[in-house]
Amino acid sequence: xxxxxNSAQPVPRTPGWLLDLLSLDPPxxxxxxxxxxxxxxxxxxxxxxxxxxxxxQTQTADTFGFKWRQRGTFESAAALxxxxxxxxxxxxxxxxxxxxxxxxxxxxVVDAGCGAAMSAIELFGPQLPNVRYLGIDVxxxxxxxxxxxxxxxxxxxxxxxxxxxxxxxxxxxxxxFSEGVLHHTDxxxxxxxxxxxxxxxxxxxxxxxxxxxxxxREFSDDYIRxxxxxxxxQQAWEAVLPLTKLGQALGELDVKVEIPDDIDILGxxxxxxxxxxxxxxxxxxxxxxxxxxxxxxxxxxxxxFVPKNAQRQTxxxxxxxxxxxxxxxxxxxxxxxxxxxxxxxxx
Numbered sequence: 073x074x075x076x077x078n079s080a081q082p083v084p085r086t087p088g089w090l091l092d093l094l095s096l097d098p099p100x101x102x103x104x105x106x107x108x109x110x111x112x113x114x115x116x117x118x119x120x121x122x123x124x125x126x127x128x129q130t131q132t133a134d135t136f137g138f139k140w141r142q143r144g145t146f147e148s149a150a151a152l153x154x155x156x157x158x159x160x161x162x163x164x165x166x167x168x169x170x171x172x173x174x175x176x177x178x179x180x181v182v183d184a185g186c187g188a189a190m191s192a193i194e195l196f197g198p199q200l201p202n203v204r205y206l207g208i209d210v211x212x213x214x215x216x217x218x219x220x221x222x223x224x225x226x227x228x229x230x231x232x233x234x235x236x237x238x239x240x241x242x243x244x245x246x247x248x249f250s251e252g253v254l255h256h257t258d259x260x261x262x263x264x265x266x267x268x269x270x271x272x273x274x275x276x277x278x279x280x281x282x283x284x285x286x287x288x289r290e291f292s293d294d295y296i297r298x299x300x301x302x303x304x305x306q307q308a309w310e311a312v313l314p315l316t317k318l319g320q321a322l323g324e325l326d327v328k329v330e331i332p333d334d335i336d337i338l339g340x341x342x343x344x345x346x347x348x349x350x351x352x353x354x355x356x357x358x359x360x361x362x363x364x365x366x367x368x369x370x371x372x373x374x375x376x377f378v379p380k381n382a383q384r385q386t387x388x389x390x391x392x393x394x395x396x397x398x399x400x401x402x403x404x405x406x407x408x409x410x411x412x413x414x415x416x417x418x419x
Contacts, residue, residue: 085117089204090229093180093244094119107239118214120232121239128380129210129234131301132256135379137211138305140188145371150363156194159251162405162412163278167199174274179246183207184235184267185253189217192249193224200226206245210234236263238270245270250279252410255383261393268397271417277399280412284384285353286339292356293384296377308378309370316370319358322348353408387411 091098099105099114104122106112111122125133146152172179183192186207193200205228207217214230221228233239235250236257248267257263260281268277284290296315300308327347334342340354348360359372376382387406390413394401399415406412 086114086119087204087227087229089180090206093206093240110237110239112233112239116215118218118230118232121210121234123234125210125234126258129258132379132381133211135211135305135308136187136209136213136256138309139371139374139378140211140213140216142367142371143188143216145367146188146190148364148368151368152190152194154361154363155190159191159195162280162407163195163414164403166195166278167197171276172199172202175246178202178204180204180206180244181247181249182238182240182245182267182270183217184238184248184250185209185256186217186230187211187213187253189220189228191251193220195249195251203247205229206231208233208235208238236266238266240270242269243272246272246275248275248277248279250277252280252282254279255281255385256379256381257383258381260383260385261389264393265397268399268417273417275417276402277415277417278413280410281390282382282384283406283408283410284386285408288338288355289353289357290384293377293382296356297380297382300378301380305378309374312373312377313366313370315356315358316366316373319348319352319360319373320366320369322351322358323360323362385411 085098094107096105096107099119101114104111104113105119107119112119113122181196181203183189183205186192186209189207192205192207207214207228208231209217210233212232214232218228218230231239235253236259248270250267254260254263264279271277285293300311303311325347328344329347329350330344331340331342334340338354352358352360357373357376359369361369390411391401394413394415398418400418401413401415403414404412
């Protein structure tokens, strides 16, 4: 195991604007406070929820806390360049979007399920110094995110809490960003509704969720995920590694195959496809990218297979949930992997 498990650096105290948003006096280190009827402890500059979660959400939180501490597996230039390119292809250049002007000076941006804040930093980029950024995550990944903001000299607020029940007033924020997180809750639909309620009228929700795949992929995803339950995060990392090596071997073959007809019964379309991508999309996720090393690719497979909560949904379900939440979809990108949405709150 060659993971680079860096410890998080000390983080600044909670910024005043976040305390104002929470209607909270500055807490003392180690003190317990209540936000509404929920207990939180103030530790290392972050308010951390003490409520009991479901077993599935607890396992998911532990998994991501482990994953985001492996900074050496996602912070290389090649890895971050790939993340940035993928984000831009789906959301567009959010940092220069015209709609920022609708929110006045220093709008509040909530990163719902921030992890290590990798996606927010890569997508929002030069816009971040102009906003009040609040990262919320159920796991200790908030410490990694806080350290990464501090390393860049940027102020930010953080909460360790469940995004399905965020401890913020309704209609209190301008933008919510949730990249690949809503499906890692007990209910994607309920999580989407919960974060949508945070938006002021005219606010925007930017999110990405997993899309349902064909029957072979759905079966192998669930089978492998079930087999990994009960393992420690370290054991699961090692268990996924042989699959990552297979993806690498298939990718390095660089062989294409022609599928003569649509195989509707398996959801496989006709056409020319690389053998690795055929296996990846339609049999079993075994990620490969030539410019990443083995541990970087394993980071991506671990992210997919190990969390207990990993719901998949159709674009029709997502559109319906947005309507029910009072959201008007402005941009939608549907891919094999997932569904990306930029939506505006009514009012």
